[in-house]
Every structure is written in structure tokens, then in C-alpha cells.
Amino acid sequence: MSGRGRAAASYDVVIVGSGFGGAVAACRLSAAGRSVLVLERGRRWDPATFPRRLRDPWLFDGRVPHRRNGWLEVRWLDQMLVGLGAGVGGGSLIYANVCIDARPETFRSGWPSAITAAELEPHYRAVGEMLRPTTVPEGQHPVRLDLMRRAAGELEDGARFRKVPLAVSFREDLVLDGAAPPGLGASMEFLNAHGVRQGTCVHCGSCDVGCPVRAKNTLDMNYLAEAENSGNATISPLSLVRTLSREPGGGWRVHYDHLEDGRRRPDSVVARRVILAAGSLGTTELLLRARDDYGTLPGLPRALGRGWSSNGDFLTPSRHRGQVVAPTVGPTITSAIDHLDGDRGRRYFVEDGGLPNLFRNAYEARLRGGGGTSWQRWYWERLARAGELRTVMPWFGQSIDAADGVFRLRRSRVRPRRKVMKLNWNPYRTETVIVAMAAEHERLAKATGGDVLPLASWKWLRALATPHPLGGCNMAAAPGAGVVDHAGRVFGHDGLYVMDGSVIPRAIGRNPSKTIAAVAERAVALLLEEPEQRRIE
Numbered sequence: 001m002s003g004r005g006r007a008a009a010s011y012d013v014v015i016v017g018s019g020f021g022g023a024v025a026a027c028r029l030s031a032a033g034r035s036v037l038v039l040e041r042g043r044r045w046d047p048a049t050f051p052r053r054l055r056d057p058w059l060f061d062g063r064v065p066h067r068r069n070g071w072l073e074v075r076w077l078d079q080m081l082v083g084l085g086a087g088v089g090g091g092s093l094i095y096a097n098v099c100i101d102a103r104p105e106t107f108r109s110g111w112p113s114a115i116t117a118a119e120l121e122p123h124y125r126a127v128g129e130m131l132r133p134t135t136v137p138e139g140q141h142p143v144r145l146d147l148m149r150r151a152a153g154e155l156e157d158g159a160r161f162r163k164v165p166l167a168v169s170f171r172e173d174l175v176l177d178g179a180a181p182p183g184l185g186a187s188m189e190f191l192n193a194h195g196v197r198q199g200t201c202v203h204c205g206s207c208d209v210g211c212p213v214r215a216k217n218t219l220d221m222n223y224l225a226e227a228e229n230s231g232n233a234t235i236s237p238l239s240l241v242r243t244l245s246r247e248p249g250g251g252w253r254v255h256y257d258h259l260e261d262g263r264r265r266p267d268s269v270v271a272r273r274v275i276l277a278a279g280s281l282g283t284t285e286l287l288l289r290a291r292d293d294y295g296t297l298p299g300l301p302r303a304l305g306r307g308w309s310s311n312g313d314f315l316t317p318s319r320h321r322g323q324v325v326a327p328t329v330g331p332t333i334t335s336a337i338d339h340l341d342g343d344r345g346r347r348y349f350v351e352d353g354g355l356p357n358l359f360r361n362a363y364e365a366r367l368r369g370g371g372g373t374s375w376q377r378w379y380w381e382r383l384a385r386a387g388e389l390r391t392v393m394p395w396f397g398q399s400i401d402a403a404d405g406v407f408r409l410r411r412s413r414v415r416p417r418r419k420v421m422k423l424n425w426n427p428y429r430t431e432t433v434i435v436a437m438a439a440e441h442e443r444l445a446k447a448t449g450g451d452v453l454p455l456a457s458w459k460w461l462r463a464l465a466t467p468h469p470l471g472g473c474n475m476a477a478a479p480g481a482g483v484v485d486h487a488g489r490v491f492g493h494d495g496l497y498v499m500d501g502s503v504i505p506r507a508i509g510r511n512p513s514k515t516i517a518a519v520a521e522r523a524v525a526l527l528l529e530e531p532e533q534r535r536i537e
Contacts, residue, residue: 009269009270010251010269010270010271011035011036011037011269011270011271011272012029012034012035012036012271012272012273013025013029013034013035013036013037013271013272013273013274013275014036014037014038014039014252014254014269014271014273014274014275015029015036015037015038015039015274015275015277016039016241016254016274016275016276016277016278016282016283016286017038017039017040017041017090017276017277017278017279017282017283017500018038018040018088018089018090018219018220018224018235018277019085019089019090019091019092019219019277019278019279019500019501019516020090020091020092020219020500020501020513020516020517020520021275021277021498021499021500021501021516021517021519021520022038022040022090022275022277022278022499022500023089023090023092023219023220023223023224023227023517024127024223024499024517024520024521024524025275025277025499025520025523025524026038026223026224026227026233026235027130027223027224027226027227028521028524028525028528029232029233029524029527029528030226030227030230030231030232030233031226031227031230031232032528033232034232035232035233036227036232036233036234037233037234037236037269037271038224038227038233038234038235038236039236039239039240039241039254039256039269040087040088040090040235040236040237040238040239041060041065041069041086041238041239041240041241041259041278041282042060042069042071042085042086042087042088042090042237042238043069043086043087043088043237043238044087044088044220044235044237045071045087045088045089045093045210047210047211047212047213047214050071050209050210050212051070051071051209051210052209052358056070057069057070057071058070058071058072059071059072059073059074060072060073060084060086061073062075065240065257065259065264066257066259066262066263066264067262069086069238069259070086071085071086071087071093071094071209071210072084072085072086072094073085073086075281077421077422077423077425078422078423078424078425079425079427079461079462079463079464080310080405080423080425080463080464080465080466081463081464081465081466082281082310082465082466082467082469083465083466083467084279084281084282084469087237088220088224088235088237089218089219089220089224090219090277090279091279091467091501091513092167092218092219092220092513093210093218094208094209094467095208095467095511095513096207096208096331096332096333096354096467096511097166097167097168097207097216097217097331097332097333098164098165098166098167098333098351098510098511098513099127099128099131099133099165099166099167099511099513099514100133100164100165100510100511100514101120101124101510101514101515101518102117102508102509102510102512102514102515103340103341103509103510104117105340105341106506106508106509106515107120109506110403110505110506111475111505111506112475112476112477112485112486113477114486115475115486115519119522120515120518120519120522123518123519123521123522123525124514124515124518126518126521127514127517127518127521128514130222130223130226131167131217131222131514131517132167132169132217133165133166133167133168133514134165134166134168134170135163135164135165135166135334136163136166136170136330136331136334137170137172137174139174139175139176140170140174140175140176140178140201140203140330141178141330141334142178142179142203142326142329142330142331142334142352142354143178143179143324143325143326143329143330144325144326144327144330144334144335144352144353144354144393145163145178145330145334145335145352146178147320147323147325147352147393147448148161148334148335148336148337148351148352148444149161149335150447150448151337151444151445151447151448152337152444154447154448155443155444155447157337157339160337160338160339161335161336161337162335162336162337162338163334163335164333164334164335164336164351164511166331166333166334167216167217167218168201168207168215168216168217168331169190169192169198169199169200169201169215169217170200170201170215171186171187171188171200171201174186174200176203178326178329178330179324179326179329179390180326180329181202181203181204181205181329181330182202182203183202184202184204184212184213186200186202187199187200187201187202187213187215188200192221192222193222194221194222194225194226194229195225195229196214196220196221196222196225197214198213198214198215198217198221199213199214199215200213200215201213201215201216201331202215203329203330203331204357205327205328205329205330205332205354205355205356205357206356206357206358207331207332207354207356208332208356209356209358238258238259238260239256239257239258239259239267240256240257240259240264241254241255241256241278241286242255242256242257242289242294243255243286243289243290243293243294243296244274244286244290244296244297244496245290245294245296245297246296246297247270250272251270251271251272251273251495252270252271252272252273252274252495252496253268253269253270254268254269254270254271254274255267255268256268256269272495273495273496273497273527274495274496274497275488275497275498275499276473276496276497276498276499276500276502277498277499277500277520278500279469279500279501279502280308280469280470280471280472280500280501280502280504281407281421281469281472281502282500283472283473283498283500283502284304284305284308284407284421284472284473284502285407285421287300287304287473287483288304288305288407288408288409288421289409289419291304292409292419293409293419297493299492299493300483300490300492300493301479301480301482301483301490301491301492302480303474303476303479303480303481303482303483304472304473304483305406305407305408305472306404306406306407306471306472306474307403307404307405307471307472307474307482307505307506308403308404308405308406308407308423308425308469308470308471308472309401309402309403309405309469309470309471309504309506309507310401310405310430310464310466310468310469310470310507311398311399311401311466311468311469311470311507311508311509311512312348312397312398312399312400312401312430312433312434312437312507312509313396313397313398313464313465313466313467313468314396314397314398314399314434314437314438314441314458314464315353315394315395315396315397315455315465316394316395316397316438316441316442316445316452316453316454316455317392317393317394317395317452317453317455318392318393318395318441318442318444318445318450318451318452318453319391319392319393319450319451319453320391320392320393320445320448320449320450321391321449321451322391322449323391323448323449323450324390324391325390325391325392325393326390327353327354327355327389327390327392327393327394328354328355328356328357328389329354330354331354332353332354332355332356333351333352333353333354333396333511334352334354335351335352336349336350336351336352337349337350337444339440340400340509340510345436346436346440347399347400347433347509348397348398348399348400348433348436348437348440348509349397349398349399349509349510350395350396350397350437350440350441350444351395351396351397351398352393352394352395352396353393353394353395353396354394355389355392355394392453393445393448393450395441395444395445397437397440397441398468398507398508398509398510398511399433399434399436399437399507399509400433400506400507400509401430401433401434401507402429402430403470403471403505403506403507404426404429405423405424405425405471406423406424406425407421407422407423407424407472408421408422408424409421409422410422427462427463427464428462431462434458434464438454438458468501468511468512469501470501470502470504470506470507470508470512471501471502471503471504471505471506472502473490473498473502473503474502474503474504474505475488475503475504475505475519476505478491479491479492482505483498483503484497484498484503487522487523487526487527488503488519488520488523488527497523497527499519499520499523499524500516500520501516503519504516504519
């Protein structure tokens with residue numbers, strides 16, 4: 001148990017998770033004088049501990065979290081690969097910095113009537129004030145940004161091109177070659193508004209694997225820092241919640257394991273209220289286990305686990321012979337072409353994708369070492385013939401998928417006594433939008449002299465990957481249609497809330513982090529208007 005102080009026996013609020021919902025809740029509740037404990041399964045990371053070498057702690061393994069509690073969890077569910085952050089700051093540690101509002105029409109269907117673009121506007125503004133998003137300054141455009149702009153112009157979509165707002169601190173006077181980063185020494189250190197030392201961006205390409213100069217405005221540098229500064233919040237890393245139950249005298253008991261020192265040490269804490277903010281997969285699984293495995297909350301809504309979305313994510317790389325694209329230089333995403341208005345039957349949001357510099361290093365090492373299977377060697381050699389990784393452009397896109405995935409607990413085939421979470425996901429129900437987006441990626445590539453490299457995982461297996469899981473504890477007007485109401489209150493369970501991506505009831509089609517945070521800002525504001533519950537002893 002770490003953080004600023006050890007956990008007490010009881011709190012006003014226990015928050016499970018420290019991502020875009022949990023961090024908002026911790027900040028606003030502690031500022032209002034509530035005692036708060038944040039239980040985070042991952043570590044507290046900093047530039048000195050970010051994984052960099054192959055032997056470093058890269059992966060978090062939920063089967064043995066006391067032994068493997070690294071930077072990233074990768075879960076394979078049916079025909080879907082999901083990437084999840086693990087650490088204080090949650091998904092902000094691994095996301096691509098994009099801090100953008102959803103389009104207003106997003107809220108016209110599928111949401112409770114109380115949630116509208118106008119209703120969320122002040123909460124979006126509050127998130128912006130904390131995360132300070134801005135676009136890449138002129139004179140610092142990576143090659144990818146200019147290639148995107150050129151592609152949009154060639155396809156007569158120049159009006160749809162835009163630089164996207166990023167939660168990154170830039171040095172305005174820095175001028176650089178878009179194909180080469182200037183080095184870490186070009187970063188300018190400053191003290192942010194929350195008393196945290198940061199630096200300015202040096203375009204090193206490491207946004208997704210830990211910014212070495214702390215230019216990325218991750219949640220531990222703002223919302224969570226503010227919570228700890230209040231003196232009312234304790235953040236407990238390496239604390240994995242197993243389940244929760246009602247206390248006979250009122251309130252809730254949260255059962256969790258300490259993961260320090262390679263062991264799992266059981267513990268529990270009592271709170272008046274509990275906010276689940278472990279993300280789409282984490283919160284959904286936690287509640288499914290409470291209902292269908294541990295049996296501590298048998299009355300949870302039947303809609304639990306339904307309505308899951310991958311946010312329509314899809315990636316297509318292309319190679320551009322004779323051109324330097326430099327995908328490892330610059331922030332991971334810098335620009336977009338927006339077709340979400342449905343014009344010409346298109347509904348997707350295409351972004352330039354970057355690759356961590358570490359990927360380039362691993363790729364070059366693989367070429368030198370000659371290891372791997374024959375298929376892997378063929379793939380690396382194919383990239384080499386394309387002019388190495390510097391010629392590759394990753395086209396990333398998001399769209400409006402069917403949002404009809406269903407999570408359930410099932411017996412493990414390997415360990416029948418153990419239940420595992422399974423996803424029922426039919427990619428063919430989303431195939432139309434993915435095929436349309438893949439075709440757009442190909443048009444963009446060809447317009448800039450590139451040839452696409454279709455992913456075999458989609459071409460042959462119809463398998464997808466997403467860093468933007470949404471839903472599972474969907475927000476709805478009534479318990480028959482969802483798990484929580486418009487304020488994140490779990491139907492039929494007073495004092496239990498959900499504030500994370502699991503409440504988002506449909507695909508957003510844009511990077512969802514700012515919307516998740518804005519919905520949480522609104523939910524916390526409504527929670528603070530509720531009458532105080534009596535103290536739990």
C-alpha cells in the first residue's frame with residue numbers, strides 16, 4: 001500500500017481505478033472534503049521506471065497479477081484484441097493524447113435523454129481546463145501530418161482535414177525537421193498548475209510507452225495530483241479489487257488484494273459509497289463476478305455485459321516507396337479527416353497513426369538478429385524491401401460500429417473450476433463500416449503514392465483490435481435497457497456508481513477519453529448534490 005499515507009478502515013468513497021473516470025471522481029470528491037481511497041491495480045510509474053528493454057515489466061497478466069504487473073494488459077476476447085493501461089493514471093498512460101469532444105449528433109440516439117451535447121458542454125470545458133489540450137505548433141509538424149493534409153486535398157476533402165487537440169505540452173519556439181526528433185535535451189522543464197514538474201514535447205514518438213520528458217499530460221499530473229494535494233485522497237497502487245458486497249449496517253465493503261512483493265495479500269475496506277472506474281472490461285468483469293461468481297450482488301441488472309463496442313477502431317498500414325514518412329517521430333496522432341457527418345454514406349474519423357520508437361528499435365534488432373519464425377522473417381524482410389519502417393504510414397480510423405458485443409462468465413476449459421470472461425462478438429455485424437474504412441485508407445494511401453499492407457488478422461480471420469473499449473455497464477433510462485442511469489448510479493443499488501468507459505452506450509467514432517471524463521465530471525457533480533450518508537464505522 002503506497003500513495004500519500006496508508007489506507008484507513010473506512011472512507012466516504014472508495015474508487016476502483018484511476019483512469020479518465022476514477023481520476024475525475026477522486027479530484028472533485030476530495031476537493032469537496034470527502035475522504036477518498038483510490039484502489040489501482042497497477043504501479044505508480046515515472047520516467048525512471050517506464051519499461052524500455054525486453055526484460056522490463058511490459059505486461060500485466062490478470063491470472064498472476066502479483067508476479068506480472070507491467071505497463072500494459074493485452075486481452076484476446078473472441079475475435080477482438082483489447083489493449084488496456086495498468087498503472088496510476090489508467091488509460092491515460094497508454095493513450096495517444098487525443099482530447100476531443102464527441103460530435104453533437106452522437107448524443108441524439110442511444111443515450112438517456114438527460115445526456116445531450118449542450119448538457120455536457122460545461123463538463124467538456126472542465127476537462128479541457130485540467131488536461132490543457134492544444135494542437136501541434138506550426139514548425140513542428142511531423143511528416144505524417146503533412147501527408148494527411150496532402151491526402152485530404154487530393155481526394156477533395158481538404159475541408160475535412162484538421163489538426164486534433166492533444167493533451168501534450170509543447171514548446172512554441174521549437175522548430176524541427178519533421179523526419180527527425182531533436183533529442184531529449186530540447187525539452188523545457190516547467191512546474192504545472194498542480195505542482196508537478198513536466199517538460200515540453202521533443203517528438204520522440206514514445207507517447208504510448210511513457211513520455212521520457214513528461215510532456216504528456218497524463219492524469220497523474222493533474223486530476224490525481226490535485227486529489228492528493230487536497231489531503232483528502234489516498235491512492236493505493238498494486239491493489240487489485242476482487243469483489244464488493246453490501247455491509248449489514250449500510251454502505252459497502254470492497255475486497256481486494258495487495259500485489260506487492262510478488263504475493264497476493266487479501267484485504268478489505270468499508271465505504272459509504274463505491275465508484276467503479278476500472279474501465280469497460282475491468283468494471284464489467286468485476287460486476288459480473290459479483291453477480292454470477294461470488295454471488296455478493298445477485299440483483300444486478302440483466303443488461304450487465306451487453307452493448308459492448310470497440311468504437312469501430314481499425315488500422316491499415318501503407319508503404320510509400322521513396323518517401324520518408326517517419327512514423328516513429330512526433331506525437332502518436334496529430335491530425336484527422338472527419339467523415340462522421342455521414343456525407344456520401346461515410347461515417348468514420350481517420351487519423352494518422354504513429355509507432356513508438358521502441359517498435360523501430362525492435363524491428364531493426366530483429367533484422368540484425370535474424371530470429372523469429374519463417375513467417376516473421378518474411379514479414380520483417382518485406383518491410384525492409386519497402387525501405388524499412390521509415391516509409392510506413394499507419395492509417396488509423398474510428399467509426400460507428402454495431403455496439404452489440406456481450407460479455408458473460410464461462411467455465412475455463414483449462415481450469416473448469418474457474419470462470420473466465422468471454423465476449424460474444426460477431427465481426428460480420430460491423431463488417432460494412434470496417435470495409436468502408438479500409439477502402440478509405442486505401443484511397444488515402446494511393447493518393448499519396450502508397451500501397452496498403454492489409455492486416456492478415458482482418459483479411460483472413462475477421463479479427464480486430466481496439467484501445468477504445470466502450471460499454472458493458474451501459475447508461476440507460478431504465479434497468480431493462482442498461483446498468484446505470486444518466487448519473488452513473490447502478491439501478492437498484494444505492495451508493496454504487498460506475499464512472500468510466502463501460503457506461504458509454506454506443507460508439508463515439510472519435511477518441512473517447514474526453515467524453516468519458518466529461519460524463520464523469522457531470523456524474524460527480526450530481527453525486528455531490530445528494531444528501532450525505534451516515535458515516536460507516
